[in-house]
Amino acid sequence: MRRWRTVVSIAVLAFLAIALAGCDDTAVVVDITGVEDGAAYSEAVTPVIVVEPENAEVSITLNGQPYDGGPISENGDYTLTVTATLDDKSRSQSVSFKIMLGVSNYYLIDNFAGLDGFSTENDAALSHTTDPAFVKSAGGALKVTKSGSDARSMTRLRNYHARFVTDLTPYNRLGFWVYFPQASLLREDVALQVCFWLPSGGKINYTYPAADFVDGWNYVEVDLADPEKYFTRTSVDLIEFQVRTADGATAMDYYYDDIALWWRQD
Numbered sequence: 130m131r132r133w134r135t136v137v138s139i140a141v142l143a144f145l146a147i148a149l150a151g152c153d154d155t156a157v158v159v160d161i162t163g164v165e166d167g168a169a170y171s172e173a174v175t176p177v178i179v180v181e182p183e184n185a186e187v188s189i190t191l192n193g194q195p196y197d198g199g200p201i202s203e204n205g206d207y208t209l210t211v212t213a214t215l216d217d218k219s220r221s222q223s224v225s226f227k228i229m230l231g232v233s234n235y236y237l238i239d240n241f242a243g244l245d246g247f248s249t250e251n252d253a254a255l256s257h258t259t260d261p262a263f264v265k266s267a268g269g270a271l272k273v274t275k276s277g278s279d280a281r282s283m284t285r286l287r288n289y290h291a292r293f294v295t296d297l298t299p300y301n302r303l304g305f306w307v308y309f310p311q312a313s314l315l316r317e318d319v320a321l322q323v324c325f326w327l328p329s330g331g332k333i334n335y336t337y338p339a340a341d342f343v344d345g346w347n348y349v350e351v352d353l354a355d356p357e358k359y360f361t362r363t364s365v366d367l368i369e370f371q372v373r374t375a376d377g378a379t380a381m382d383y384y385y386d387d388i389a390l391w392w393r394q395d
């Protein structure tokens with residue numbers, strides 16, 4: 130009876146056998162520490178990977194490319210995947226995270242592990258998807274089905290959402306991913322509008338033209354501190370994400386993922 134236990138620390142590009150003890154259990158184990166799924170980091174990170182047993186074949190990729198284990202220091206979205214295989218047994222673990230240099234107060238409102246806390250107006254039906262083609266970050270994504278009955282399609286983040294924030298003053302940015310299958314179908318002047326509804330009944334609107342979007346995933350970053358908006362951010366009742374097509378009869382499935390708030394010192 131023998132046990133093989135191995136620590137692979139890619140931080141130092143070394144494989145270290147740390148223990149040999151009696152047991153013939155050859156279960157394949159993969160453990161990633163140093164980065165957390167769904168997290169955002171304001172400085173470089175170096176993941177630490179543990180694989181057992183030591184003679185397992187190990188594949189490590191970062192965004193699908195071979196990864197040498199060095200510090201990850203550039204702004205971006207990353208998915209680290211470790212796969213260990215021994216005989217017919219295989220184990221894989223993935224962690225998705227962001228590097229956002231100089232950012233503080235990062236607050237993930239929703240990465241859509243589920244779907245709760247949203248309502249709709251006009252032409253929108255919401256559902257939850259885990260189809261990898263339409264998921265940008267950990268968890269799933271929010272699918273909006275626009276049937277073609279109205280040009281406007283509204284998804285509303287409501288104050289009963291578990292992670293809703295009323296006072297936005299600790300944050301000066303809101304960001305999210307949106308996936309359009311065909312951006313040319315969007316209304317030219319206002320393809321997307323983000324509205325912050327205030328208790329007074331007023332709204333603070335941010336509009337984005339069709340030219341801002343490509344087919345597939347787009348990242349939208351809203352400058353909450355835009356001096357032209359006169360937006361004090363102390364009290365917000367709901368946040369509306371409105372998509373408009375040029376033709377009201379256009380049917381379109383589109384997607385949101387990874388809605389977050391943060392502070393970035395300009």
Ligand SMILES: [Ca+2]
Pocket residue numbers: 240241242264265266267268269270386387
């Ligand atoms: Ca997600």
